[in-house]
Amino acid sequence: MVKALFKSLLQKTGKSYELDPRIPDSLILRSLWIRFVMLSRGLFKLRRKVFLGSGTVIWNKSNFSFGRNVTIERQVRLDGYASQKISLGHNCKIGAYSHLTCTSHFSKYGKGLTMGDNSAIGDYTHFGASGGIEIGNDVIMGSYISFHSENHVFGNPDKLIREQGVTSKGIKIGNNVWVGAKVTFLDGSTIGNNTVVAAGAVVNGTFPDNVVIGGVPAKILKTIG
Incomplete structure (x- = not known):
């Protein structure tokens, strides 16, 4: 479920590489959380x-x-x-x-x-x-x-x-x-x-x-x- 969501997000940004199946869900979730925080910061500071x-x-x-x-x-x-x-x-x-x-x-x-x-x-x-x-x-x-x-x-x-x-x-x-x-x-x-x-x-x-x-x-x- 987590990998499918991540792959969908990758495709929306134009990236088509295949995820290594050994990547744990916890690492993907950590990356998504960091990206969410960074995006929130950008919206707040840059309005973009x-x-x-x-x-x-x-x-x-x-x-x-x-x-x-x-x-x-x-x-x-x-x-x-x-x-x-x-x-x-x-x-x-x-x-x-x-x-x-x-x-x-x-x-x-x-x-x-x-x-x-x-x-x-x-x-x-x-x-x-x-x-x-x-x-x-x-x-x-x-x-x-x-x-x-x-x-x-x-x-x-x-x-x-x-x-x-x-x-x-x-x-x-x-x-x-x-x-x-x-x-x-x-x-x-x-x-x-x-x-x-x-x-x-x-x-x-x-x-x-x-x-x-x-x-x-x-x-x-x-x-x-």
Whole structure:
């Protein structure tokens, strides 16, 4: 009975995987209760059907666009002060203890973050979204991912680096991408569709569709298919 109910709820959210028959009903009931509490919190704090973890703070809520079944885990900090809407698509998830910063300095209003449908990122993620971060659909990401969508200019040796300004090319990730844990994306990075980024990579530059990349700095390791 419990498993049938849970499977029905999964199907309504567009998920079709089969439950492992060894999963006890008590674990499913615990998960459903946690989701109920998170949804209640989202309705109370955001007036929207968002699954919101305990201790999570969202600044400038009016600048957020939430799809269906968005999950924001506990102790997340989201800065919504940006020139564009912060958009989280259907079935998006942001892991616990993550941090979104859109405007890092008052000299330049930040651009923001967009996440497509069915994309999820793990715990302890840092979104440095001053220059803009675009994440496509069906992107799965591990924990401790960091995005740095600005880069300091340092070409003038006669001037302090902090006084030379920044570049803001932004970061773009395509559709159907798997990003391993502890990957760092630098300003100007572009990842194609159907791509895998190996754990621990430092990504800088443009990469095509259907490749596996990894290393410091990241390079193409092989093609897919």
